[in-house]
Amino acid sequence: MLAISDLSARYGRSVSALRGVSFDLPDESIVAVLGSNGAGKSTLLRAISGTLGLHGGQLTSGHIELDGQRIDRLDPAAIVHRKVMQVPEGRQVFGRMSVEENLRAGGLATEPGKRAAARAAVLELFPVLGQRLDQTAGLLSGGEQQMLAIGRAMMAEPRLLLLDEPSLGLAPQMIERIGEVIAEINGRGTAVLLVEQNAAMALQLAHRAVVLEVGELALAGDAAELAASEDVQRLYLGGQLEADDAAPQERHRVRRTLGVWEA
Numbered sequence: 001m002l003a004i005s006d007l008s009a010r011y012g013r014s015v016s017a018l019r020g021v022s023f024d025l026p027d028e029s030i031v032a033v034l035g036s037n038g039a040g041k042s043t044l045l046r047a048i049s050g051t052l053g054l055h056g057g058q059l060t061s062g063h064i065e066l067d068g069q070r071i072d073r074l075d076p077a078a079i080v081h082r083k084v085m086q087v088p089e090g091r092q093v094f095g096r097m098s099v100e101e102n103l104r105a106g107g108l109a110t111e112p113g114k115r116a117a118a119r120a121a122v123l124e125l126f127p128v129l130g131q132r133l134d135q136t137a138g139l140l141s142g143g144e145q146q147m148l149a150i151g152r153a154m155m156a157e158p159r160l161l162l163l164d165e166p167s168l169g170l171a172p173q174m175i176e177r178i179g180e181v182i183a184e185i186n187g188r189g190t191a192v193l194l195v196e197q198n199a200a201m202a203l204q205l206a207h208r209a210v211v212l213e214v215g216e217l218a219l220a221g222d223a224a225e226l227a228a229s230e231d232v233q234r235l236y237l238g239g240q241l242e243a244d245d246a247a248p249q250e251r252h253r254v255r256r257t258l259g260v261w262e263a
């Protein structure tokens with residue numbers, strides 16, 4: 001469905017954020033993108049959603065194809081029109097608007113005749129939003145805001161959902177719930193590209209995974225196989241976290257990757 005070939009991106013003149021990244025996302029699959037802070041995960045999502053320019057970045061090589069057609073030169077609206085929706089990091093809901101208004105905004109890209117069905121599907125997926133339709137979005141809990149951010153994107157009935165760190169800053173129970181929702185969304189036929197620092201959650205959900213290291217693709221493959229591999233166990237799943245052979249810098253990175261880093 002999505003084919004990324006030899007993708008390189010930079011911000012300004014000096015920051016090279018992605019270098020020669022290639023991988024495929026098969027139809028209706030979940031692909032996890034793992035990597036530590038600054039590895040280029042958000043840059044990859046921005047490249048796909050066409051929003052890199054809004055952040056002062058640009059593609060310098062490679063291309064992105066959706067169903068065999070290049071989308072890397074399209075503007076963000078044209079990419080949304082192709083049913084590719086991004087949920088950016090940090091649950092950016094419209095804080096002063098109600099839950100209902102947020103959902104309505106998400107449905108603007110959907111044909112008017114399909115909006116009611118999309119809304120019903122979102123409320124079935126997130127019953128808690130249905131109980132809070134009149135509430136100001138900014139007053140929802142962190143987990144509820146994340147659900148609203150995903151629900152708003154689902155109002156566009158995406159074929160491909162780009163999720164940037166949906167578990168960030170949430171309590172374990174809420175992370176579990178978000179994981180269930182992602183699986184359910186995928187079960188209904190939407191492909192998901194899931195950027196996560198919570199490697200354990202991502203590898204459990206995903207069919208395939210790629211690992212970015214300082215802008216380059218370090219590993220790619222079947223998620224279950226990667227989860228079982230020694231490298232991924234050691235670097236991303238906490239196996240031998242304190243191993244003597246791990247350099248201090250690497251341990252620092254592992255901790256950040258696992259979300260247990262405290263400065």
Ligand SMILES: Nc1ncnc2c1ncn2[C@@H]1O[C@H](COP(=O)(O)OP(=O)(O)OP(=O)(O)O)[C@@H](O)[C@H]1O
Nearest residue numbers: 011015017036037038039040041042043044055056
């Ligand atoms: N808007 C920007 N302007 C300049 N440099 C940027 C910008 N956004 C990201 N970068 C730089 O690009 C590189 C990749 O960053 P990116 O945000 O894609 O990484 P990430 O893997 O998503 O990290 P994190 O988990 O911290 O969000 C980093 O060196 C980062 O400092």
